[in-house]
Amino acid sequence: MLTVFDLWKGFGGRDLFRAANLQVGARDRVALVGPNGSGKTTLFDMIAGRQEPDRGEVRLLKGAVVGYLEQETDSLRGRRLLEQVMAAGSEAGTTEHRLAVLEEEIATTAPGRARDGLVAEYGRLQDRFAALGGYSREADAKKILGGLGFAPEDFDRSTDTLSGGKLMRVALARLLLSAPDVLMLDEPTNHLDVESVEWLERFLSGYEGTVLLISHDRDFINRIATTVVEIDRSELVVYPGDYEAFVRQRAERIAQAEATAKNAARKVAETEAFIERFRYKASKAKQVQSRIKSLDRLDRGSRPPSERRRTMKLRFPDPPRTGRVVLELSGIHFAYGDNVVYRGLDFVLERGHKVALVGPNGAGKTTLLKLIAGALTPDRGERVLGHNVRLGYFAQHQIEALHPQRTVADEVAASLPRGAELKVRDLLGRFLFSGDEVDKRIAVLSGGERTRVALAKLLVSGSSVLCLDEPTNHLDIQSRDALEDALVDYAGALVLITHDRHLIRSVADHIVEVRNGHITSYEGDYEFYLARREPEPAERPPKSPPPSDDLSPKERRRRAAEDRARTKSLRDRVASIERELEELQVEMARIESILADPDAYARGEDMGQLSRTYERAKRRTSALEAEWEEAAMNLESMTAG
Numbered sequence: 001m002l003t004v005f006d007l008w009k010g011f012g013g014r015d016l017f018r019a020a021n022l023q024v025g026a027r028d029r030v031a032l033v034g035p036n037g038s039g040k041t042t043l044f045d046m047i048a049g050r051q052e053p054d055r056g057e058v059r060l061l062k063g064a065v066v067g068y069l070e071q072e073t074d075s076l077r078g079r080r081l082l083e084q085v086m087a088a089g090s091e092a093g094t095t096e097h098r099l100a101v102l103e104e105e106i107a108t109t110a111p112g113r114a115r116d117g118l119v120a121e122y123g124r125l126q127d128r129f130a131a132l133g134g135y136s137r138e139a140d141a142k143k144i145l146g147g148l149g150f151a152p153e154d155f156d157r158s159t160d161t162l163s164g165g166k167l168m169r170v171a172l173a174r175l176l177l178s179a180p181d182v183l184m185l186d187e188p189t190n191h192l193d194v195e196s197v198e199w200l201e202r203f204l205s206g207y208e209g210t211v212l213l214i215s216h217d218r219d220f221i222n223r224i225a226t227t228v229v230e231i232d233r234s235e236l237v238v239y240p241g242d243y244e245a246f247v248r249q250r251a252e253r254i255a256q257a258e259a260t261a262k263n264a265a266r267k268v269a270e271t272e273a274f275i276e277r278f279r280y281k282a283s284k285a286k287q288v289q290s291r292i293k294s295l296d297r298l299d300r301g302s303r304p305p306s307e308r309r310r311t312m313k314l315r316f317p318d319p320p321r322t323g324r325v326v327l328e329l330s331g332i333h334f335a336y337g338d339n340v341v342y343r344g345l346d347f348v349l350e351r352g353h354k355v356a357l358v359g360p361n362g363a364g365k366t367t368l369l370k371l372i373a374g375a376l377t378p379d380r381g382e383r384v385l386g387h388n389v390r391l392g393y394f395a396q397h398q399i400e401a402l403h404p405q406r407t408v409a410d411e412v413a414a415s416l417p418r419g420a421e422l423k424v425r426d427l428l429g430r431f432l433f434s435g436d437e438v439d440k441r442i443a444v445l446s447g448g449e450r451t452r453v454a455l456a457k458l459l460v461s462g463s464s465v466l467c468l469d470e471p472t473n474h475l476d477i478q479s480r481d482a483l484e485d486a487l488v489d490y491a492g493a494l495v496l497i498t499h500d501r502h503l504i505r506s507v508a509d510h511i512v513e514v515r516n517g518h519i520t521s522y523e524g525d526y527e528f529y530l531a532r533r534e535p536e537p538a539e540r541p542p543k544s545p546p547p548s549d550d551l552s553p554k555e556r557r558r559r560a561a562e563d564r565a566r567t568k569s570l571r572d573r574v575a576s577i578e579r580e581l582e583e584l585q586v587e588m589a590r591i592e593s594i595l596a597d598p599d600a601y602a603r604g605e606d607m608g609q610l611s612r613t614y615e616r617a618k619r620r621t622s623a624l625e626a627e628w629e630e631a632a633m634n635l636e637s638m639t640a641g
Contacts, residue, residue, distance in 0.1 A: 001028070001060070001061050001181065001210045002023070002024040002182060003022070003059040004020060004022040004043075004047075004058055004059075004236065005021060005056055005057050005058075005059065006020075006055065007020040007055070007056035007057070007058070008020075008053060008055035009051075009053050009054050010054055011042065015234050016038070016042055016043075016231075016234060017042075017234050017235075017236075018234040018235065019235070020056070020234065020235055020236045021236065022229060022236045022238065024210060024212070026061075028210050028227060029210075029211045029224050029226045030210075030226075030227045030228075030229055031213045031215060031221045031225035031228045031243065032213065032214050033221075033228055033231070033243075033246070034230055034231035034476075035476050035478065036448040036474075036476045036479075038231040039234075040186075040214045040231060044184055044186055044212070044214065047060075047066065047184065047212070048066055048068040048184060049066070050068075060182070064182060066180055066182045067179075067180030067183050067184065069171060069172060069185050070171045073164060073171055076167050076170050077160050078158070078159065079159055080155070080159070081145070081157050081170065082138075082156065084159050084170060084174070085141045085170060085177055086138060086141045087174070088175065088178040092137055095125055095128055098125055099122065099125050099129060102121060103122070106122060126595075126611055129611075130615065137177070140177060141173070142155065144177055144203075145173050147199035147203060148173055148196050149192065149195070149360055149362070150166075150169070150173075165191040165361075166361075168190070168191040169191055169196075172185075172188055179209065181210065182212065183209055183212070184213075185211070185212070185213050185214070185215075186214045187214060187216070189215060189217050189499055190499075191361075192499055193359065193360050193361040194358055194499055194501060196360070201223045205223070211224065216472065216475065216480060217501075218243045218244075218502050219501045219502045221242060221243040223242075225241075225242050225243065226240070228241065228242070228243060228246035230246070271294065314430065314431075314455070316466075316486055316487075316489070316490045316491075316492070317462055318491050319390070319462065319463060319465075319491060321388065322351050322386050322388045322464050323351070323387040323389075325348060325349070325351075325386050326349050326385070326389045326464065327372060327385055327465060328382075328383075328384045328386075329345060329371060329372065329378075330346055330383075330384070331344050332345040332346070332347075332380070332381035332382075332383070333378060333381055334367065341364045341517060342367070342371075342378075342517055343517065344381075345371075345381070345519065347368070349372070350493065351464075351492075352493060353509065354490075354494040354496070354507055355496065355510045355511070355512055356496045356497075356504045356507070356508035356512070357496065357497050357512050357514055358512070358513050358514070359513050359514035363514045364514050366497065368514060368519070369395075369495060369497055370395075371383065372495055373393040375393060375395075388464070389464050390461070390464050391464070391465045392466050393467045394455065394458050394468045395468075395469035396469065398454045399450045399451060399453075402442045402453060403442060405441060405443065406441065407441055407442075408437065408439070408449075409438040411442055411453055411457070412424050412456050412457055412460065424438070427456060428456060430456075431452045431453070431455065431456045432479075433452070446474075447473075447474035448479070451471075451475055452479070455471065464493065465492055465493045465495070466490065467495045468495070471496075471498065480500065480502075483503075484507060487503075487506075487507045488506060496508065501526065505526045505527070509525055510522065510524070511525070511528070513529070513533070570634060570635040573631050574631050574632055574635060577627055578628065580624060581621065581624050581625070584620060584621050585621075587613075587617055588617050588618065591611075591613060591617075594610060595611070595614075
């Protein structure tokens, strides 16, 4: 499907790629990893044809369509939401229009060669229209929008009313609906809540094309990727498997390369010692010359994967001792104009608790975090900080609020508490700013660098409560790991919003679900929350009570009659589904025979209507098969008891 051959690309005076090679097959799911600035997005741009390589080439299978998630969303404004998403299936719309025109032409053209040509083109376009999902385009668009967190009442909203984050989800929905042969996603989970991320994982697992992915969400990579490709010192190194397999294989490769290099160094040292010892002995001259020549031929070991990369060395200082309750919200009412978010909200945070706020986008998680942090004032109710509590707040607006003309060192120095005995340059070294980098102006920093500056400012604050809203955005995986370790070791209380499930699993010991203006607390970690939130299987019949020797004959007969009644209902339903499936199969076979018969076009059969009927029957068959499977399993579980 895709070949990268002898690729060279330089930028800003350094080589991003040198003689890089890669092959990607159809149905492959490839995750591209590497530190920020290593060239991941540049490679995507070259594959999509937006940039040209300096040398080498990117080859795509002839006729393959590439879809790239757009980061620019201004063009998405000015239409209804559903209409904007369905516009992505423009080829299907054009094909549908052409089919309607051909139907008219066929009806008004006399039998002969010209009509036969029109009929042949009609059949070809029908196949293409079906392949494009034309018969189910609107239903598919609604399904994708629902999976990405939009409610049915949003479908008729103007895109002008949507935030930037929601417009990014619209862009993603358009791309998924268009179903390109090569689907390229650069950080697709950044604007999604956890439920939407889980839906996207299921969607991509069943996707019929090739998926190329840039993500710093290791759980997402683990569930999607069949191959991980690392950008390592300007080369593309392929590791089969998911992210965990990549970590394991990379560590083995490093260990093997280091062992080889160590053995090579030992041989070099022995050879050099021999040369030095016998250099001036005439009797050893021949051997010395031989060793000098062999020294040039010695294998000094292959380079290991990138030297142990620099990572942030984070450790939040121990906070001052506080009371047991560090923060309490009581009877909180809050609204944005007419939009009431909370009525009578109560929330208590205790010392040392690490709470993750979860729930769909728009449920009020960020509003709750702002109320906790004091960034919003409630309309009614009370917010009380506990004894000796100092609160630190991190959100994206803190990154945007960095003074663009200050240097990195000046920006962090301005946040140091009075009398703090801490050298700013030493602190910034822990955040990967060294040498002249500390004198860079904020205005020229990347998103990841600005995030590190904002985290450095938070670290020096000495807070006993941390409120963090998506702190891992713009951070690569190594920096995320460093932040995760620091938060695990942090002795204060924490309230966290993140779509990074790995971070939630590693850090949180309490989960608060926010939904429809209400909060539900789970006194346990993320796995506990997932287990407790699982809905009961729909319409699962109750199991019969186990037989007991103490039951009277009358009670046994009554229970046996109830069992027969329940199983009869299920048996009848299974039989009914099987009959309908048989009827649908007969109908689909009849339509297939008509569509395959060239004479049917001459007879004036309504091919468009037949195709639509076939697609409806096909969808109904899939739904019935799923229903049959569930009913059959329920019946089996009842009769087995």
